[in-house]
Amino acid sequence: MKDRSATGCRALSDLRDLLGRAHVLTDGATDPFARDWTGKWRADPLAVLRPATTQEVAEIVRIAARHDLSVVPVGGNTGLVGGTANTGALMVSLERMSAIREVRPEAGVMIVEAGAILSDLHAAAAAHDLVFPLTFGARGSARVGGFLSTNAGGSNVVRYGSTRGLVLGLEVVLADGRVLDLMSELRKDNSGYDLRDLFIGAEGTLGLITAAVLRLLPAPHHHATALAAIRDLPAALSLLRRLQSATDGAVEAFEYMPRTYMRALAHHRPDLRQPFAIHDHTVMIDLGGLSRPLVDTLEEVLSEAVEAGEVHDATIAQNETQRARIWEMREAAAEITFKRLPIVDNDVALPLDGVAAFIDRMHERLAAIDPAAETLIVAHLGDGNVHLTVYPDDGCRLEDIREMVEDVTVGLGGSISAEHGIGLSKLSTMTRRKDPVALDVMRAIKMALDPQDRMNPGKVVPKA
Amino acid sequence: MKDRSATGCRALSDLRDLLGRAHVLTDGATDPFARDWTGKWRADPLAVLRPATTQEVAEIVRIAARHDLSVVPVGGNTGLVGGTANTGALMVSLERMSAIREVRPEAGVMIVEAGAILSDLHAAAAAHDLVFPLTFGARGSARVGGFLSTNAGGSNVVRYGSTRGLVLGLEVVLADGRVLDLMSELRKDNSGYDLRDLFIGAEGTLGLITAAVLRLLPAPHHHATALAAIRDLPAALSLLRRLQSATDGAVEAFEYMPRTYMRALAHHRPDLRQPFAIHDHTVMIDLGGLSRPLVDTLEEVLSEAVEAGEVHDATIAQNETQRARIWEMREAAAEITFKRLPIVDNDVALPLDGVAAFIDRMHERLAAIDPAAETLIVAHLGDGNVHLTVYPDDGCRLEDIREMVEDVTVGLGGSISAEHGIGLSKLSTMTRRKDPVALDVMRAIKMALDPQDRMNPGKVVPKA
Numbered sequence: 064m065k066d067r068s069a070t071g072c073r074a075l076s077d078l079r080d081l082l083g084r085a086h087v088l089t090d091g092a093t094d095p096f097a098r099d100w101t102g103k104w105r106a107d108p109l110a111v112l113r114p115a116t117t118q119e120v121a122e123i124v125r126i127a128a129r130h131d132l133s134v135v136p137v138g139g140n141t142g143l144v145g146g147t148a149n150t151g152a153l154m155v156s157l158e159r160m161s162a163i164r165e166v167r168p169e170a171g172v173m174i175v176e177a178g179a180i181l182s183d184l185h186a187a188a189a190a191h192d193l194v195f196p197l198t199f200g201a202r203g204s205a206r207v208g209g210f211l212s213t214n215a216g217g218s219n220v221v222r223y224g225s226t227r228g229l230v231l232g233l234e235v236v237l238a239d240g241r242v243l244d245l246m247s248e249l250r251k252d253n254s255g256y257d258l259r260d261l262f263i264g265a266e267g268t269l270g271l272i273t274a275a276v277l278r279l280l281p282a283p284h285h286h287a288t289a290l291a292a293i294r295d296l297p298a299a300l301s302l303l304r305r306l307q308s309a310t311d312g313a314v315e316a317f318e319y320m321p322r323t324y325m326r327a328l329a330h331h332r333p334d335l336r337q338p339f340a341i342h343d344h345t346v347m348i349d350l351g352g353l354s355r356p357l358v359d360t361l362e363e364v365l366s367e368a369v370e371a372g373e374v375h376d377a378t379i380a381q382n383e384t385q386r387a388r389i390w391e392m393r394e395a396a397a398e399i400t401f402k403r404l405p406i407v408d409n410d411v412a413l414p415l416d417g418v419a420a421f422i423d424r425m426h427e428r429l430a431a432i433d434p435a436a437e438t439l440i441v442a443h444l445g446d447g448n449v450h451l452t453v454y455p456d457d458g459c460r461l462e463d464i465r466e467m468v469e470d471v472t473v474g475l476g477g478s479i480s481a482e483h484g485i486g487l488s489k490l491s492t493m494t495r496r497k498d499p500v501a502l503d504v505m506r507a508i509k510m511a512l513d514p515q516d517r518m519n520p521g522k523v524v525p526k527a
Numbered sequence: 528m529k530d531r532s533a534t535g536c537r538a539l540s541d542l543r544d545l546l547g548r549a550h551v552l553t554d555g556a557t558d559p560f561a562r563d564w565t566g567k568w569r570a571d572p573l574a575v576l577r578p579a580t581t582q583e584v585a586e587i588v589r590i591a592a593r594h595d596l597s598v599v600p601v602g603g604n605t606g607l608v609g610g611t612a613n614t615g616a617l618m619v620s621l622e623r624m625s626a627i628r629e630v631r632p633e634a635g636v637m638i639v640e641a642g643a644i645l646s647d648l649h650a651a652a653a654a655h656d657l658v659f660p661l662t663f664g665a666r667g668s669a670r671v672g673g674f675l676s677t678n679a680g681g682s683n684v685v686r687y688g689s690t691r692g693l694v695l696g697l698e699v700v701l702a703d704g705r706v707l708d709l710m711s712e713l714r715k716d717n718s719g720y721d722l723r724d725l726f727i728g729a730e731g732t733l734g735l736i737t738a739a740v741l742r743l744l745p746a747p748h749h750h751a752t753a754l755a756a757i758r759d760l761p762a763a764l765s766l767l768r769r770l771q772s773a774t775d776g777a778v779e780a781f782e783y784m785p786r787t788y789m790r791a792l793a794h795h796r797p798d799l800r801q802p803f804a805i806h807d808h809t810v811m812i813d814l815g816g817l818s819r820p821l822v823d824t825l826e827e828v829l830s831e832a833v834e835a836g837e838v839h840d841a842t843i844a845q846n847e848t849q850r851a852r853i854w855e856m857r858e859a860a861a862e863i864t865f866k867r868l869p870i871v872d873n874d875v876a877l878p879l880d881g882v883a884a885f886i887d888r889m890h891e892r893l894a895a896i897d898p899a900a901e902t903l904i905v906a907h908l909g910d911g912n913v914h915l916t917v918y919p920d921d922g923c924r925l926e927d928i929r930e931m932v933e934d935v936t937v938g939l940g941g942s943i944s945a946e947h948g949i950g951l952s953k954l955s956t957m958t959r960r961k962d963p964v965a966l967d968v969m970r971a972i973k974m975a976l977d978p979q980d981r982m983n984p985g986k987v988v989p990k991a
Contacts, residue, residue: 169764169880214717225715227724228692243964248878250910251689251945253678253728254953254961255987256969260691260724264717281772300633308745311775311817353775360818414712416633446714481715489718497718500707504976505720511975512968523719 104145138209141201144486177208214264216482221445232276238513267519283351291377292342296419412481538594568609602673605665608950641672678728680946685909696740702977731983747815755841756806760883876945
């Protein structure tokens with residue numbers, strides 16, 4: 064057991080009075096919350112707290128203020144940017160606040176507590192023949208508060224948008240312990256500033272999200288899923304546009320996997336037998352029809368592309384098993400990426416027509432810095448979102464490589480974080496690359512809403 | 528010519544040096560900008576300024592600071608809430624900054640100056656077989672800066688969302704005269720707080736929008752448009768859901784017009800011959816197919832609804848002329864509404880399943896307050912957005928009626944402004960009805976970004 068300051072002890076005593084001993088975890092009991100799944104980021108909190116109500120969360124924030132402690136929310140711990148790293152903070156886990164309070168199919172909404180797990184939301188929506196479309200590999204662990212605080216993306220943003228587009232209402236505990244009630248179920252609301260979208264993606268630095276109203280959509284019943292080897296990236300984008308037109312926008316995923324990725328996949332996951340030889344460029348396509356089967360449409364569009372010399376080979380899933388296997392090829396990315404260390408991992412967004420230029424320029428400049436470096440790329444091509452992992456030849460060029468990727472990204476009008484957020488890991492990048500006026504505006508907002516810098520301090524917005 | 532203070536004269540002199548005499552309008556020359564089209568709200572500005580560049584806008588804000596003047600943006604003057612009313616302010620018109628700088632079909636974006644007119648954007652997108660979907664009656668006058676600052680809605684929000692969902696990037700002149708460059712073309716960007724959505728819908732109170740990156744979408748080529756007399760509102764919502772499913776979400780508009788509206792339409796616009804007798808409930812349906820004609824689908828779904836006794840009568844447009852006439856029946860609303868005065872006009876949003884309850888309760892309570900009052904309703908039913916105009920029997924009950932409508936709206940979890948914004952006209956409603964914590968957060972943000980209260984002061988956020 065650790066030595067503690069008198070302040071820490073008094074805070075723990077207040078917290079035990081509030082929550083009961085069982086819900087104030089200290090020392091070894093905090094381990095599962097303190098280590099994120101990349102193993103790169105650690106937390107050393109004073110305690111992990113497990114409140115059962117919004118009022119208890121609010122009281123925690125007031126106790127933190129009294130003892131001058133920080134408050135750091137922790138969800139499923141599936142983040143990649145050190146968003147919950149801290150020393151001596153009160154970490155708040157909402158795992159006891161995981162209720163799906165209400166599903167209202169007629170209104171197309173689901174009212175949930177922020178500790179609910181994403182895959183549970185999927186199941187609850189499916190029971191009403193509806194869908195909460197946000198999805199990504201970590202859906203079995205990721206919690207509402209986490210995916211809202213990071214404005215999570217995933218594989219079907221091309222159809223449904225990121226988290227922000229799927230949220231109607233929020234409840235937030237503010238830095239002063241007050242509860243902000245934005246639990247609207249409305250499609251339209253122009254009554255003042257858009258506070259909701261400010262808290263979404265703020266990574267807990269402006270307040271702690273405790274509940275949300277989420278949008279539900281009609282469930283597509285007719286999936287058509289394919290893997291296609293394609294000539295180049297422009298051909299891929301043109302294929303995407305033709306698929307959008309031919310299906311009235313039913314493209315649910317359009318994922319790019321180049322040779323390096325397919326090769327790594329063959330190496331690490333031989334069980335996922337690839338349907339054709341490895342080509343330079345492969346895309347995974349998933350269509351989701353509401354009213355009609357789309358397999359024929361997919362086949363037609365792909366056949367035309369084959370005749371035009373744009374697609375070299377293609378396979379369409381004939382059943383759910385084959386479909387699941389194609390998806391697994393894409394979702395194995397997270398697992399494969401971390402097989403080797405050190406890495407420089409990037410999550411950049413480009414204008415849709417800038418992805419090819421990004422990949423070319425980046426490889427050219429990487430060859431100059433570290434000729435033996437290898438890369439692994441997988442991209443949400445429909446969103447211009449490239450996940451690029453660089454494996455340097457030695458560990459001495461990490462910073463040079465990082466800055467080179469930033470250079471190329473910003474030079475093409477891109478963003479240095481598409482969907483993973485900033486946390487701690489991208490703070491220096493924010494300082495270097497974000498418009499200084501934008502940084503000042505963010506600082507002014509942070510100062511206005513959290514003048515004591517109590518809520519997840521040191522994340523997202525670098526100090527001036 | 529008006530007497531002016533010495534300060535006013537010095538400011539005008541600085542502004543003439545900056546912009547040239549021709550672009551500093553005073554006295555009678557300001558009239559076209561100072562009167563909004565409802566005739567309800569007036570402005571009495573020191574001058575109307577017509578800058579040609581973002582740098583000139585920034586310099587205007589600095590000159591305003593030097594002389595302690597307010598800055599009020601004015602667009603097409605098609606607002607309904609007094610958003611540009613002022614006395615002695617510098618009004619800024621961007622009519623000389625109306626360029627469509629770039630259309631990039633491959634990237635699906637259009638880069639525009641904030642003075643561009645909405646219908647010009649439509650034409651520019653159409654030239655590339657694309658669509659910028661935002662549309663409403665005033666599209667021939669409304670300018671980018673105006674529809675962004677009010678997060679405008681309109682008739683096809685059910686498919687495409689409000690303005691906020693159609694904007695990728697912004698350029699904003701801040702209260703301190705700095706230029707905030709958020710001109711992103713990206714689909715995803717998690718690099719810090721969502722500043723873009725904060726400035727959208729802020730009605731010019733946090734900064735002045737000078738340019739934007741807008742999303743372009745594939746143009747639907749196959750329209751199917753109908754007018755249908757329907758049993759009741761639940762039947763209408765169920766019809767909407769069936770249409771969504773049958774068309775993979777191709778419903779572009781689903782507008783509700785009850786008996787009172789159709790009667791007023793018959794009276795004021797006999798030229799728009801109605802295709803069938805007036806029923807209690809009528810909906811206007813517009814479908815927009817990308818890949819396939821939807822007329823057969825529409826006919827099928829309507830026939831089934833006729834057989835189920837849910838639809839009493841229906842007509843499907845057989846050509847563009849008939850389609851235009853059906854649309855005109857809906858778009859005549861603005862014109863018809865203001866034929867009589869005084870009015871209590873409301874723009875409320877309800878949960879999708881709360882519209883019927885709202886209309887019933889409101890009529891019940893209105894009968895108790897003013898039995899002879901009449902109402903006019905038209906609703907974007909797919910968004911839960913009801914435009915309700917009350918014509919009181921005398922002018923003495925306006926405030927009672929206003930508060931009654933607020934009561935019923937808030938009682939059903941609704942919002943007191945769906946798409947028109949707050950401006951001046953809804954300020955007292957904001958004070959009464961908005962969560963006090965939310966109001967405090969808005970005040971803190973306003974204070975942080977505009978500590979001198981220089982940007983469109985007195986709008987949106989009521990004083991504490």
